[in-house]
Amino acid sequence: MLVSSSSSAVLRRQLFLIRCLGGGVGQSYKKIRRVNCSSMVAMEADAEHVIRKITPLLDPTRHKGQAGKVAVIGGCREYTGAPYFAAISALKIGADLSHVFCTKDAAAVIKSYSPELIVHPVLEESYNIRDDEKESVSAKVLAEVVKWMERFDCLVVGPGLGRDPFLLDCVSNILRHARQSNVPMVIDGDGLFLVTNNLDLVSGYSLAVLTPNVNEYKRLIEKVLNCEVDNDDASLQLLSLARSIGGVTILRKGKSDLISDGEIVKSVSMFGSPRRCGGQGDILSGSVAVFSSWARQHVSSTKESADCNSQNPMVLGSVAGSALVRNAASLAFANNKRATLTTDIIECLGAR
Numbered sequence: 001m002l003v004s005s006s007s008s009a010v011l012r013r014q015l016f017l018i019r020c021l022g023g024g025v026g027q028s029y030k031k032i033r034r035v036n037c038s039s040m041v042a043m044e045a046d047a048e049h050v051i052r053k054i055t056p057l058l059d060p061t062r063h064k065g066q067a068g069k070v071a072v073i074g075g076c077r078e079y080t081g082a083p084y085f086a087a088i089s090a091l092k093i094g095a096d097l098s099h100v101f102c103t104k105d106a107a108a109v110i111k112s113y114s115p116e117l118i119v120h121p122v123l124e125e126s127y128n129i130r131d132d133e134k135e136s137v138s139a140k141v142l143a144e145v146v147k148w149m150e151r152f153d154c155l156v157v158g159p160g161l162g163r164d165p166f167l168l169d170c171v172s173n174i175l176r177h178a179r180q181s182n183v184p185m186v187i188d189g190d191g192l193f194l195v196t197n198n199l200d201l202v203s204g205y206s207l208a209v210l211t212p213n214v215n216e217y218k219r220l221i222e223k224v225l226n227c228e229v230d231n232d233d234a235s236l237q238l239l240s241l242a243r244s245i246g247g248v249t250i251l252r253k254g255k256s257d258l259i260s261d262g263e264i265v266k267s268v269s270m271f272g273s274p275r276r277c278g279g280q281g282d283i284l285s286g287s288v289a290v291f292s293s294w295a296r297q298h299v300s301s302t303k304e305s306a307d308c309n310s311q312n313p314m315v316l317g318s319v320a321g322s323a324l325v326r327n328a329a330s331l332a333f334a335n336n337k338r339a340t341l342t343t344d345i346i347e348c349l350g351a352r
């Protein structure tokens, strides 16, 4: 592979700073910032190449399910759009089956948006149950999800989940079980609210991807690194954050998306859309779930993954998911200008 001298200089500097980070991450990050006046620059990912590499062929010998089975854990009284956006995006990108596990109130609404989704009305919020029922209801919720768990290639946890404490306790149990079963997970929205306050749920789990927006990232940085967000050295801080949470992959959404697993930092800066309507992050979480599943299949089926820049399938999936959503957002904006909505972007997911 040809590497230009400027990109190899960036790589050398990345490697130097990563070595400096060493083990004690929070402190090392602050020390490096004090003694280094120049910043660490993320390398732009070759997203087109990654997408081409990991996307499976539309092969007539393949059967239903082989292109991916995704489950979204989210959807409550307030939010029905977010889980729908995540789940339908996974299908539009190419997954074969997309499930939603949500509260009973949300289920009928989500089913009515689309006959394509398999909707399980299994989650419960506090207002609906008595204190003396909590233990048995919690066990029942877990059992309802667990019986499906091993069929899923990836969970998306959090879009439209809400913040009801009992519901979040049940979701913590689901996360622990998914982790024991080695099921990959993308954590977004209220799932990030949950894990930021309970880092042990994901810490050290290399099959987890966190997709924070600006607020969610700020809360993570404050909680984990105990400092403010540093936009002057965003890459190094992200690398340090991912390393502090034990090598989970973090996709920091923004003007450029930044992706790190604590070993490497990539950016996806291609033009997206200037519209910031709600729901675009939900599309991204469904997209990353599908591409990460494909990347895992690709990495396990071929030895040539080294030419994809990083062998971590969760990083590859994040790069591909980010690029595809930004591309769709840019197409939707070209068609709809200021009237662009999340549903318009979903319609553009298949147009490349």
Ligand SMILES: NC(=O)C1=CN([C@@H]2O[C@H](COP(=O)(O)OP(=O)(O)OC[C@H]3O[C@@H](n4cnc5c(N)ncnc54)[C@H](O)[C@@H]3O)[C@@H](O)[C@H]2O)[C@@H](O)CC1
Residues within 6 Å of the ligand: 078, 079, 080, 081, 082, 083, 158, 159, 160, 161, 162, 163, 188, 189, 190, 213, 215, 216, 278, 279, 281, 282
């Ligand atoms: N159409 C939909 O159904 C959509 C639902 N969404 C969902 O909305 C939820 C919140 O996501 P945001 O991106 O707005 O999250 P943010 O963390 O950006 O929250 C937005 C604001 O609301 C406050 N807030 C939210 N819940 C609170 C609570 N229980 N107590 C105190 N303050 C609270 C936050 O502090 C912040 O100021 C997520 O579940 C997300 O998935 C969004 O994805 C947008 C689209």
Ligand SMILES: Nc1ncnc2c1ncn2[C@@H]1O[C@H](COP(=O)(O)OP(=O)(O)OP(=O)(O)O)[C@@H](O)[C@H]1O
Residues within 6 Å of the ligand: 189, 212, 213, 214, 253, 254, 255, 256, 257, 272, 273, 274, 276, 277, 278, 279, 280, 281, 282, 283, 284, 322, 325, 326
């Ligand atoms: N300033 C920006 N310019 C261009 N694209 C952006 C910008 N900020 C975010 N994006 C893109 O928009 C998508 C959603 O990111 P955003 O930060 O809006 O997520 P979110 O707040 O979680 O969304 P949601 O409303 O679904 O919860 C991502 O694909 C990201 O790359």
Ligand SMILES: [Mg+2]
Residues within 6 Å of the ligand: 188, 189, 213, 281, 282
């Ligand atoms: Mg969001």
